[in-house]
Amino acid sequence: MLMLDARTLAAQLRQPHGEAALAVGESMNRSNAALNQAAIALLAVADHEQVLEIGPGNAAFVPLLLQAQGSRYLGIELSTAMVEAGNQHLAAAGLADRAALRTGDAHALPVADASIDAALAVNTLYFWPDLAPVLTELARVLRRGGRVCLAFGDAAFMRTLPFTDDFHLHELDAVELALRVAGFSVCGWRAHRETAAGNDGQTRDKYFHLLLAQRR
Ligand SMILES: C[S@@+](CC[C@H](N)C(=O)[O-])C[C@H]1O[C@@H](n2cnc3c(N)ncnc32)[C@H](O)[C@@H]1O
DSSP states (O other), rough: OOOOHHHHHOOOOOOOOGHHHHHHHHHHHHHHHHHHHHHHHHHHHOTEEEEEEEOOOTTHHHHHHTTTTTEEEEEEESSSHHHHHHHHHHHHOOOOTTEEEEOOOTBBOSSTTOOOOEEEEOOGGGOOOOOOHHHHHHHEEEEEEEEEEEEEEHHHHHHTTTOOSSOOOOOHHHHHHHHHHHTTEEEEEEEEEEEOOOOTEEEEEEEEEEEEEOOO
């Protein structure tokens, strides 16, 4: 369990760094496993698709994401510690030839226009004060008909957590509207509920939304 005060935990979740980074990455994997599995199921990557993930942490769920034959993966991460740990995981999983993490920011993706078939971002919206610039970037890099899956905590639920004071909590309808404005058609929604431990070690009822949208 992570023994960090609320402020430190929030800063680590925003961008894992320093001595705690690797432990934070492992904690996120435990805390977010079921939500990542749900997002991967909803995105349903097909054979030979190019996948982009924003803020993947240490890339623990990439082997599950890349089940489809010939599918490839790029993860863009703000945290250099997560990029290093993630690329080690990918190599250990035998995926280094078709998956990689790169340091970068969702606001300026180092990715060519219309080069991505499917994208996802799990538990990363809270670090974007304004969704529009990131969703516009996603619209730029996704091909027409490409999909994006966004998974994020319900705003009312997130407000009950002791470490989310500085998080940007987006209401479900605001995320849907921002997706439409950025050039997407929302085509799927799932609620994800579980009773499980969070990154602060406390067990509680968790409530998340998953949105699937298609690039118009
Ligand atoms: C709370 S963690 C979630 C990690 C993982 N997706 C999961 O579900 O366990 C948020 C991650 O997003 C990364 N991140 C935050 N803002 C980002 C940005 N603007 N661009 C790329 N990555 C970002 C952080 O470094 C961190 O690893």
